[in-house]
Amino acid sequence: MSRREYDEDDIRVRPGRRGSRPRSKDRPAHADATIARVTGVDRGRYTTLVEGPPDRIVLAMKARELGRKGIVVGDQVALVGDASGAPGSLARIVRVEPRASILRRTADDTDPIERAIVANVDQLVVVSALANPEPRPRLIDRCLVAAYDADLDPLLVLTKADLTDPAPFLANYAPLEVPYVVTSSAAGEWAGLDAVRDHLAGRVSVLVGHSGVGKSTLVNALVPDAGRATGAVNDVTGRGRHTSTSAVALQLPVGGWVIDTPGIRSFGLAHVDLDRIIHHFPDLEPGTAECPRGCTHDEPECGLDEWVASGQAGPAGAARLDSLRRLLRARGAQSGD
Ligand SMILES: Nc1nc2c(ncn2[C@@H]2O[C@H](COP(=O)(O)OP(=O)(O)OP(=O)(O)O)[C@@H](O)[C@H]2O)c(=O)[nH]1
Numbered sequence: 001m002s003r004r005e006y007d008e009d010d011i012r013v014r015p016g017r018r019g020s021r022p023r024s025k026d027r028p029a030h031a032d033a034t035i036a037r038v039t040g041v042d043r044g045r046y047t048t049l050v051e052g053p054p055d056r057i058v059l060a061m062k063a064r065e066l067g068r069k070g071i072v073v074g075d076q077v078a079l080v081g082d083a084s085g086a087p088g089s090l091a092r093i094v095r096v097e098p099r100a101s102i103l104r105r106t107a108d109d110t111d112p113i114e115r116a117i118v119a120n121v122d123q124l125v126v127v128s129a130l131a132n133p134e135p136r137p138r139l140i141d142r143c144l145v146a147a148y149d150a151d152l153d154p155l156l157v158l159t160k161a162d163l164t165d166p167a168p169f170l171a172n173y174a175p176l177e178v179p180y181v182v183t184s185s186a187a188g189e190w191a192g193l194d195a196v197r198d199h200l201a202g203r204v205s206v207l208v209g210h211s212g213v214g215k216s217t218l219v220n221a222l223v224p225d226a227g228r229a230t231g232a233v234n235d236v237t238g239r240g241r242h243t244s245t246s247a248v249a250l251q252l253p254v255g256g257w258v259i260d261t262p263g264i265r266s267f268g269l270a271h272v273d274l275d276r277i278i279h280h281f282p283d284l285e286p287g288t289a290e291c292p293r294g295c296t297h298d299e300p301e302c303g304l305d306e307w308v309a310s311g312q313a314g315p316a317g318a319a320r321l322d323s324l325r326r327l328l329r330a331r332g333a334q335s336g337d
């Protein structure tokens with residue numbers, strides 16, 4: 001982050017107008033607040049970026065008046081107090097602007113607590129290694145459900161193509177028509193990086209994926225100053241060391257933002273409306289035309305078995321239906337039916 005680090009000269013030429021104003025407790029609704037974007041959250045301290053030029057990084061805390069309201073990476077917030085970004089300064093966040101989008105997940109499918117991961121993103125980039133660790137189709141399916149549910153455009157980035165032929169995996173996902181990019185970075189030689197850049201340029205994208213799939217490696221290549229720590233994949237578990245500990249938003253040289261998130265093992269979807277889950281399986285949904293009225297899609301009369309058996313959902317149809325039904329059952333367990 002060194003390039004965007006606070007620069008003393010910037011502060012001197014931009015003293016902020018607060019100094020010349022009388023302090024008053026009853027100024028209406030912080031009309032003079034500075035708007036910033038939250039780029040990182042660490043133990044109650046928020047790193048924010050105030051757009052310039054020149055941009056400046058301002059450390060902030062949540063004002064007491066915000067109560068328990070959550071603030072997540074990607075949020076646009078209003079800062080008051082010392083928003084100079086000078087060393088040792090700490091601004092206060094007094095308002096969170098309305099969110100254009102919010103990506104949530106829960107710890108598991110019955111967890112009542114929703115965890116907002118990031119706000120104001122346009123695109124959910126599901127990063128999966130083609131090998132080491134093996135792709136986890138059900139985790140990918142869940143990420144796609146979360147993307148559709150939050151109204152985000154999905155993108156699949158399939159890494160480590162140097163280790164195996166991507167064709168079999170791609171054949172499975174073809175019926176979904178999800179845009180994808182295949183990458184490899186063996187020995188520092190990149191393939192597919194420009195294609196990823198094209199998909200991210202000018203947009204706000206969040207990367208999610210299992211630990212060790214190469215998210216940090218990708219982010220470091222996209223944002224040369226990112227300095228995201230990369231970890232080796234454990235040969236026994238196939239898991240990476242948990243090198244990234246929280247979500248971090250980084251500005252892309254091509255314009256736009258990329259938000260790296262810690263590796264995940266599961267993507268709980270307790271917050272997704274049960275009745276809507278089938279709509280988030282666009283390859284299967286047309287097969288419900290033959291379902292009996294009020295079909296749960298997890299019963300013997302369900303039309304989806306026939307749909308999949310006839311090959312209309314493609315080579316991964318059976319796996320996708322299994323994915324859907326596991327998800328419905330996990331959710332059903334929660335509502336008790
Ligand atoms: N062979 C090969 N290895 C890769 C590739 N991309 C990343 N790796 C390696 O995979 C390991 C994990 O990469 P990271 O970038 O740390 O993975 P991550 O997804 O950020 O992992 P977490 O921080 O745990 O979320 C590292 O040893 C990388 O060098 C690739 O395209 N091919």
Ligand SMILES: [Zn+2]
Binds near residue numbers: 288291292295296
């Ligand atoms: Zn059905």
